[in-house]
Every structure is written in C-alpha cells, then in structure tokens.
Amino acid sequence: MTIIGWAQIALVLGCALLLAVPVGRWLGCLAQGRMGVLAGIDRGVLRAAGVDPAHGQGWQAYLLAMLAFNAAGFVLLYALLRLQGVLPLNPQGFDGIPPYLAFNTAISFVTNTNWQAYTGEAAMSHLSQMTGLAVQNFLSAGTGIALAFAVMRAFAAGGVSQLGNFWADLTRITLWLLLPGAVIAGFAFIAMGVPQTLAASAAATTIPGGEQTIALGPVAFQLAIKHLGTNGGGFFGVNSLHPFEGPSALATSLQIVLQVVIPFGLCLAFGRIAGDARQGRALLAVMVGFVLLATFAIYAAEAAGNPLHITAGVSPAQGNMEGKDLRFGLALAALFTATTTGASCGAVNAMIDSFTPLGGLVPMFLIQLGEVLPGGVGSGLYGMLVFALLAVFIAGLMVGRTPEYLGKKVQAREVKLAMLAVLVLPAAILGLAGLSLVLEVGTASLQDAGPHGLSEMLYAFTSAAGNNGSAFGGLTADTPWLNTTLGLAMLAGRFGFVIPVLAIAGSLAAKPRAPEGPGTLPTHGPLFIGLLAGVILILGGLQYLPALALGPIAEHVAMLAGQTF
Amino acid sequence: MLRPLLSLLIGFTVLLGVVLPLGVTALAGLTMPERASGSLVRQGDRVIGSALIGQHFEGDRWFHGRPSATSAAPYDAASSAASQLGPTSGALLAAVNERLAGARNVPADAATASGSGLDPHISPENATAQVARVAQARGLPMPRLAALVAQHVEGREFGLLGEPRVNVLRLNLALDALR
Numbered sequence: 020m021t022i023i024g025w026a027q028i029a030l031v032l033g034c035a036l037l038l039a040v041p042v043g044r045w046l047g048c049l050a051q052g053r054m055g056v057l058a059g060i061d062r063g064v065l066r067a068a069g070v071d072p073a074h075g076q077g078w079q080a081y082l083l084a085m086l087a088f089n090a091a092g093f094v095l096l097y098a099l100l101r102l103q104g105v106l107p108l109n110p111q112g113f114d115g116i117p118p119y120l121a122f123n124t125a126i127s128f129v130t131n132t133n134w135q136a137y138t139g140e141a142a143m144s145h146l147s148q149m150t151g152l153a154v155q156n157f158l159s160a161g162t163g164i165a166l167a168f169a170v171m172r173a174f175a176a177g178g179v180s181q182l183g184n185f186w187a188d189l190t191r192i193t194l195w196l197l198l199p200g201a202v203i204a205g206f207a208f209i210a211m212g213v214p215q216t217l218a219a220s221a222a223a224t225t226i227p228g229g230e231q232t233i234a235l236g237p238v239a240f241q242l243a244i245k246h247l248g249t250n251g252g253g254f255f256g257v258n259s260l261h262p263f264e265g266p267s268a269l270a271t272s273l274q275i276v277l278q279v280v281i282p283f284g285l286c287l288a289f290g291r292i293a294g295d296a297r298q299g300r301a302l303l304a305v306m307v308g309f310v311l312l313a314t315f316a317i318y319a320a321e322a323a324g325n326p327l328h329i330t331a332g333v334s335p336a337q338g339n340m341e342g343k344d345l346r347f348g349l350a351l352a353a354l355f356t357a358t359t360t361g362a363s364c365g366a367v368n369a370m371i372d373s374f375t376p377l378g379g380l381v382p383m384f385l386i387q388l389g390e391v392l393p394g395g396v397g398s399g400l401y402g403m404l405v406f407a408l409l410a411v412f413i414a415g416l417m418v419g420r421t422p423e424y425l426g427k428k429v430q431a432r433e434v435k436l437a438m439l440a441v442l443v444l445p446a447a448i449l450g451l452a453g454l455s456l457v458l459e460v461g462t463a464s465l466q467d468a469g470p471h472g473l474s475e476m477l478y479a480f481t482s483a484a485g486n487n488g489s490a491f492g493g494l495t496a497d498t499p500w501l502n503t504t505l506g507l508a509m510l511a512g513r514f515g516f517v518i519p520v521l522a523i524a525g526s527l528a529a530k531p532r533a534p535e536g537p538g539t540l541p542t543h544g545p546l547f548i549g550l551l552a553g554v555i556l557i558l559g560g561l562q563y564l565p566a567l568a569l570g571p572i573a574e575h576v577a578m579l580a581g582q583t584f
Numbered sequence: 585m586l587r588p589l590l591s592l593l594i595g596f597t598v599l600l601g602v603v604l605p606l607g608v609t610a611l612a613g614l615t616m617p618e619r620a621s622g623s624l625v626r627q628g629d630r631v632i633g634s635a636l637i638g639q640h641f642e643g644d645r646w647f648h649g650r651p652s653a654t655s656a657a658p659y660d661a662a663s664s665a666a667s668q669l670g671p672t673s674g675a676l677l678a679a680v681n682e683r684l685a686g687a688r689n690v691p692a693d694a695a696t697a698s699g700s701g702l703d704p705h706i707s708p709e710n711a712t713a714q715v716a717r718v719a720q721a722r723g724l725p726m727p728r729l730a731a732l733v734a735q736h737v738e739g740r741e742f743g744l745l746g747e748p749r750v751n752v753l754r755l756n757l758a759l760d761a762l763r
C-alpha cells in the first residue's frame with residue numbers, strides 16, 4: 020500500500036460523497052413528486068401512459084404492479100435474445116441465444132443482477148445489447164429505486180394504507196434521474212475513449228504484419244447506465260477491465276463514483292423524507308465504514324502479492340498482478356472491487372478469481388452480508404432498513420422495551436417478516452451451492468482444484484442470490500444446471516426478499532408515528548451505528564463462516580504452506 | 585394495469601433502447617469521431633491497431649507486452665479473456681515459472697497475464713528490463729533505447745490517478761522509426 024494509493028481512494032470516495040448530496044436531494048424530490056420545472060412534462064407523460072400519480076397503491080397493489088412489469092420485461096428480453104439471429108442490428112451475424120442461457124440472462128438483467136454466462140462481444144448482437152440488455156439496466160434499476168421509495172414513505176407517514184404509485188415512481192426515476200445521468204456519463208466516457216459506434220469491429224494490420232480484429236460497438240451509453248444503475252453487466256467479456264470499457268484510471272474512477280452515488284444518495288433522501296437528516300447519515304456512515312474496511316483489506320492482500328510467485332522469482336513491488344491491467348493500479352482496483360461487490364453492481368476492473376485468497380474473500384463476504392454496504396440502487400436502502408429494524412429489535416430485547424424505529428413500533432409481524440427476508444439469502448446461497456458441489460453436473464463446471472474450486476462455486480451462488488453479478492470467472496457457468504439454478508437464486512434473492520419487505524412497509528405505514536420519549540433508543544448516534552454494524556456482521560455474515568473456512572481461508576493457509584493444486 | 589404496463593414497457597424500450605443510443609451514437613460520431621470509433625492508430629491509410637488495445641509482439645526485435653490469456657491467440661481483441669486461475673493454481677505457477685525462465689526479481693507485470701488479455705501497457709521497470717535484448721537484436725546503442733523508453737513513460741493521470749506505465753504499441757512504433 021502506498022500513500023498515493025490512499026490519496027486516490029480518498030479523492031474518489033470523497034467525490035462520490037459530495038455528488039451524493041445533490042443526487043440525494045433530487046431523489047427526495049422525485050419520491051415526493053415535487054417535480055419543479057419538469058412538472059408539466061411529467062404530468063403529460065404520465066397521462067399518456069394512463070397513470071394517475073395521485074392514485075396511491077397499497078402494498079399488495081404496488082407489489083403486483085412491480086411483479087407484472089418485471090415479468091413482462093423478462094418475456095420481452097427472453098424473446099429478443101432467442102430471436103436475435105433474425106432481428107436487425109446484428110452485424111456479426113450471431114445466432115439466437117440458446118434457451119437455458121437466454122433464461123438465465125433474461126432473469127439476470129431483470130433482477131438487476133447482470134450475471135453473465137456469455138461473452139458479450141462474441142455472442143450478443145448490437146440490438147440485444149442496446150435494446151434488450153441496456154433497457155433492462157434502466158428498468159431494473161428504476162424498479163429497485165421505486166421499491167425504496169415505497170419503503171421510505173412507509174416510515175414517513177403515519178396511519179396510511181398507501182405506499183405510492185409504482186408506475187409514477189418508475190417513470191419519474193427513469194426519465195428524470197437515470198436517463199439524464201446516463202447521457203451525461205455516456206458522453207464523458209466517449210471523451211475518455213470508450214467507443215460508441217454501430218460498427219462491429221475494426222480490422223488492423225499490426226506493425227510486424229499480424230492481423231487483429233478489434234471488437235467495437237455502442238459501448239459508452241450502456242457502460243454509463245451499467246454503473247449508475249448498479250447493474251454491472253459488461254458489454255465485453257472482461258467487463259470494465261477491457262481497455263474499451265475502462266480506458267483509463269479516470270474512467271475507472273468515474274465508474275466507482277457512479278456505482279455508489281445513488282445508493283449513498285438514497286440514504287440522504289431517506290433522512291430527508293423521514294424528517295430527520297441524521298437518520299440517513301447514520302445509515303450512510305455504516306455503509307462508508309464497511310466500504311473503507313473492505314478496501315483496506317483487499318488493498319493490503321493484493322499489495323502483499325502471491326508468496327508462491329515471489330518465491331519463484333517475481334518482484335514483490337507491484338503486488339499480485341495476475342488478472343489485473345496496469346493502468347488502474349492496485350488502490351483503484353481495491354476500491355472498485357469493494358464498491359462493486361458492496362453496491363451490488365458486479366462490474367469488475369480486476370479479475371477476482373485471481374485475487375489472493377483473502378483478497379477474494381472480502382468481496383464475497385461483502386455480498387453475503389446482504390448487499391447493503393451500500394447495496395444496489397434501492398435494494399441497498401431497503402435491505403439496510405431491514406437490518407435497522409432487527410437492530411432496534413435486538414436492542415429492545417436487551418433493555419426490555421418495545422422497540423421502535425423512527426417512531427414506528429416494531430412488533431412481532433415486522434420482525435418475523437424481516438427475519439424471513441434475511442434468511443432468503445443464506446438459504447439460496449448455501450443450499451444451492453452445497454447441492455452443486457456434491458452433484459457431478461455442478462462440479463464439472465469448476466476450473467480450479469482444491470479449496471479454490473469451492474470458492475468458485477460459493478461465489479457464483481453468492482453473486483447470483485445477492486443480485487451482484489460479479490464472478491470468480493473460472494467457473495464454466497453456461498451449462499443447463501448452472502443456468503437454471505443460478506437463475507432461481509437470482510429470482511429468490513430479488514423477489515423473495517422484496518415481498519416480505521413490502522409487507523413490512525405496508526404494516527409500518529399503517530402505524531401512527533409516536534413522538535420520541537425518554538426511553539427511545541436514538542437511531543442516529545454512534546451507539547446505533549455500532550449496533551447496526553454488529554447486527555449486519557452477525558445476522559448477515561455468521562452463517563457463511565464454515566463455508567468460507569473451507570474455501571478462501573483454507574486456501575490462504577495452503578498458499579502460506581507453499582501448496583498448489 | 586395493462587395500459588401503464590404496456591405503454592411504459594414499449595415506450596421505454598423504444599426510447600432507451602433505440603432512440604437514445606442511436607442519438608448518442610450519431611452525436612458522438614459528429615463530435616468525437618476518432619474516440620467513438622475506437623481510437624484507431626493509422627500509418628498512412630493502414631489501420632495498425634488501437635491506441636487503447638494491446639497487441640502481440642514477439643521476437644527479440646520488439647518490446648513485448650504482458651502475457652495474454654485470450655483463447656484463440658494472444659491479444660485476440662475479438663474475444664477478451666483472463667486466465668481466471670486462482671492464487672494456488674499449479675497451472676498458474678507453472679506458467680509464471682516458464683515466463684521467468686530462471687530470472688530473479690522480475691517485474692510482476694512481465695510474469696503474470698493481464699485481466700483483459702489486451703493490456704496495452706507494461707510497467708517502466710518491465711520496459712527497461714527489455715532494453716538490452718532489443719538493443720542487441722537491432723544493433724542499436726542501449727542508452728538510445730533507454731532514453732526512448734524514458735520518453736514513453738506516461739505518468740499518473742493528473743499526477744495522481746493510476747500508475748506510471750508505457751504503451752507498448754506507441755513504444756514499438758517509435759522504435760521502428762529509429763534509424
């Protein structure tokens with residue numbers, strides 16, 4: 020680790036936090052329907068779509084609208100992928116995507132996971148990328164933020180049955196936040212060297228006389244929303260490591276800022292809507308604290324290098340460079356990895372499969388903690404609020420008082436639903452990864468032997484169920500078994516979590532907001548921040564320790580002992 | 585519910601999936617045509633590569649880029665890939681040993697495969713370590729080549745971001761122009 024490396028980390032994270040302030044303010048306006056100068060157009064658009072923003076939906080109606088919209092999006096994307104061979108804008112002449120892969124990919128993009136069992140430039144037509152995948156990048160992000168809006172309103176109001184209008188929320192977020200953000204960032208990326216062209220490729224004759232076919236495409240616009248919407252699905256196979264998808268350290272820095280700015284901003288918007296800005300800042304503090312810790316751990320592990328290679332004769336000066344490109348440097352690779360896995364983005368600017376064992380453990384553990392640090396757009400906030408409810412409940416148990424959060428009494432129904440939501444992730448991850456590790460159809464996909472093979476499989480289901488999408492890329496994921504089971508894990512991680520969360524929101528919205536009393540646990544100070552962090556670690560993380568001990572920790576010990584597999 | 589569902593899904597698909605990307609593409613082609621089409625490097629009429637994408641150089645007469653794990657051939661820019669080998673992989677250690685060929689204290693970027701398989705850069709230390717070989721193969725004085733390498737070291741972006749590095753394609757282009 021170097022001082023200049025930490026200066027890079029401080030600068031990029033600082034920019035993200037600064038930008039989160041205006042973004043958070045605008046998110047608050049969108050949630051409250053205060054559209055400012057856009058009010059006229061907004062009303063016109065909604066009317067044209069047959070939406071009355073004043074018509075509130077209860078939690079079931081909100082949920083139903085969201086599920087129906089996502090199901091329709093899945094069908095449309097699946098059809099586009101299957102039919103890409105006969106559709107236009109297919110300059111490379113790719114065939115349709117086979118059924119299992121199309122199923123997996125369509126679920127992946129609709130659930131904001133963006134797990135990719137294909138190599139973009141070698142399988143997807145421009146139409147599939149632009150009109151299929153990138154549209155879901157917007158809509159799945161819009162869905163996540165809309166759900167967060169619904170949950171926020173449940174805390175803000177007292178004694179109401181309605182959580183807002185899903186259609187209005189989705190439209191406003193997409194049109195007035197994601198779209199302008201993606202256009203601005205898209206042009207910034209083009210200026211940094213990211214291509215945006217309909218050409219399929221360029222043919223080059225190298226100086227020594229060799230041939231090189233350079234894949235091109237409409238990359239920049241898709242890249243912008245991929246980060247802003249914490250989607251993470253790369254245009255190219257190696258994602259943001261590709262020199263066209265991450266041309267410079269500046270480009271990778273902008274990507275880091277984009278992938279955390281909405282999750283950070285949503286915390287601030289939550290504080291504003293709940294009427295107490297300190298509440299939002301407390302949640303943000305927990306998120307930033309974990310991001311910094313994780314960055315430190317990854318940076319330290321990677322900078323130490325691989326002792327097996329150092330013994331063989333590699334200079335330790337650069338650290339572990341397998342699977343990394345030179346231009347980003349280890350500091351930005353560490354911050355990118357911590358934020359992309361913490362924020363449920365899943366893009367990569369360094370290959371996590373080739374990280375040192377502890378460097379690879381951290382991103383996996385960040386996802387397992389529930390994708391709340393800071394989590395995906397929207398999903399990070401509502402996931403964090405679930406942990407906040409559990410934290411006040413546990414604190415309430417300790418002192419023997421009825422727990423409350425923001426004046427809402429937290430009772431048996433909410434705690435049961437919160438635990439149900441929290442249990443979805445370990446059930447999907449440990450259950451399905453365990454099954455795949457004992458079945459021949461699963462283990463046939465492993466690339467690496469020994470504990471690293473276990474890590475590859477564990478990471479895949481962690482990433483899928485956490486709706487992250489990053490990968491230990493050695494795993495051969497494009498098999499009927501993994502396409503199906505990982506698809507189910509993504510569905511469980513998204514909708515299995517959201518349904519109980521919306522039920523909690525419905526139940527909390529109906530409760531009155533009680534004023535703070537002398538016995539109320541303040542939920543904005545350092546005590547609560549520490550409590551929340553502890554609950555995330557224990558409730559979110561503890562159940563994975565045995566699996567992690569068999570994977571990355573065993574591998575670390577083996578590496579120190581000089582053993583290879 | 586059907587009307588908002590269908591009008592939003594179709595409307596957004598057309599707007600975000602057709603109109604905007606095509607509009608952005610057209611505007612980018614007008615305002616930043618070089619960058620939007622892949623920062624291609626030309627020698628006369630001939631496209632010799634992209635300034636951003638690494639190329640495969642072999643033989644003693646050229647500076648070599650980093651090992652590349654793309655599958656069909658090294659530096660296959662039609663299908664990017666990394667080795668994806670884990671830290672305790674025996675196959676990875678064997679590959680590293682082969683690249684080291686018994687040498688000690690070799691810069692890590694010379695012994696390990698890049699993440700994209702297309703890394704256009706090497707570290708200044710890696711370039712310096714290749715000077716003697718290239719100088720001998722081309723019959724050029726070593727100080728002249730060392731100076732050429734020094735000229736091609738790109739510092740951190742804005743003096744802060746990333747790491748110092750050397751673009752191998754640009755270095756080899758300049759090398760070819762030396763007489």
